[in-house]
Amino acid sequence: MKTKILLAEDDPDFGMILKQYLELENFDVSWYQNPQDIEPMISSSDFPFDLGILDVMMPNIDGFSLARMIIKENNSFPLLFLTAKNQKIDRVTGLKIGADDYIAKPCDPEELVLRIKNILKRTAPNTPESLANIGQYMLDSTKLLLSHPDGDIRLTVREQELLLYLLKHNHSMITRDDILNTIWETNDYFTGRSLDVFISRLRKYFAHDPEIKIQSLRGIGFEVDFPGS
The missing domain is CATH 3.40.50.2300 (Response regulator)
Incomplete structure (x- = not known):
């Protein structure tokens, strides 16, 4: 089709x-x-x-x-x-x-x-292993759905792609260059600003769980901590 x-x-x-x-x-x-x-x-x-x-x-x-x-x-x-x-x-x-x-x-x-x-x-549909526990949240990657007892959030494709990349590098330091080159496939001023917008959005989504951290490292990138994932 x-x-x-x-x-x-x-x-x-x-x-x-x-x-x-x-x-x-x-x-x-x-x-x-x-x-x-x-x-x-x-x-x-x-x-x-x-x-x-x-x-x-x-x-x-x-x-x-x-x-x-x-x-x-x-x-x-x-x-x-x-x-x-x-x-x-x-x-x-x-x-x-x-x-x-x-x-x-x-x-x-x-x-x-x-x-x-x-x-x-x-x-495209993901593998059967599409559910992931992230602290107090549940991610259903086939539905682009981030669930929490206080309500569900429907993610955009790019938001989920960034979140999955961060989950893959949980408890690690991730450079901005690695994220931009992997997800946006380029690294310039505009994509850098785009990354900042999406990071701010994810922080807002996870605001109900103080244990979840996406910490900025000045001049380097980010350090992430997703408990339970």
């Missing part, structure tokens, strides 16, 4: 190029130039897409606003932003919303396909 991609891009030439290229790569692409046409589908119990590619700058509804609507109804839905801007605020805003990746326009279609495949690889 083909992966169904939601493409929101108002530029007719660029949108057509992306749609045709992605279809050549065997993706099923639904392209919308007007994001308002997507709204009625968002609240549907059968949201028909596996991944979304959203242009940040669109008329009527910008990509960030559209993403917030989608995430509100489909918390773990993988999202990738297209942006013509290189300002860090755009990228950080997208990450805070819950995006899994971003790519600057005009982009290399081959790079876009590679990023899509990496996201889909991270969302």
Whole structure:
């Protein structure tokens, strides 16, 4: 079965190029130039897409606003932003919303396909050993679900990927370079800021258990302590 991609891009030439290229790569692409046409589908119990590619700058509804609507109804839905801007605020805003990746326009279609495949690889079903005790929490990696007696948290794909990497290196010192090169596959200012956003998010999620620690080591990276894992 083909992966169904939601493409929101108002530029007719660029949108057509992306749609045709992605279809050549065997993706099923639904392209919308007007994001308002997507709204009625968002609240549907059968949201028909596996991944979304959203242009940040669109008329009527910008990509960030559209993403917030989608995430509100489909918390773990993988999202990738297209942006013509290189300002860090755009990228950080997208990450805070819950995006899994971003790519600057005009982009290399081959790079876009590679990023899509990496996201889909991270969302693929895990092995049967998908449950992990983390202090007072339980992680179900097949459902992207972090459970606690006070409530459940639906993780994004990138949040879970980072958490699993930290769990793999429990009770160890981890350098920022290792995390960035392994998970983001690059190491620059913007990915460094992205890492900081995701680390802050994980600390917030684990706030109910004071025994869980993700400690920053200035100029080095992090030291993690996940009891019971």
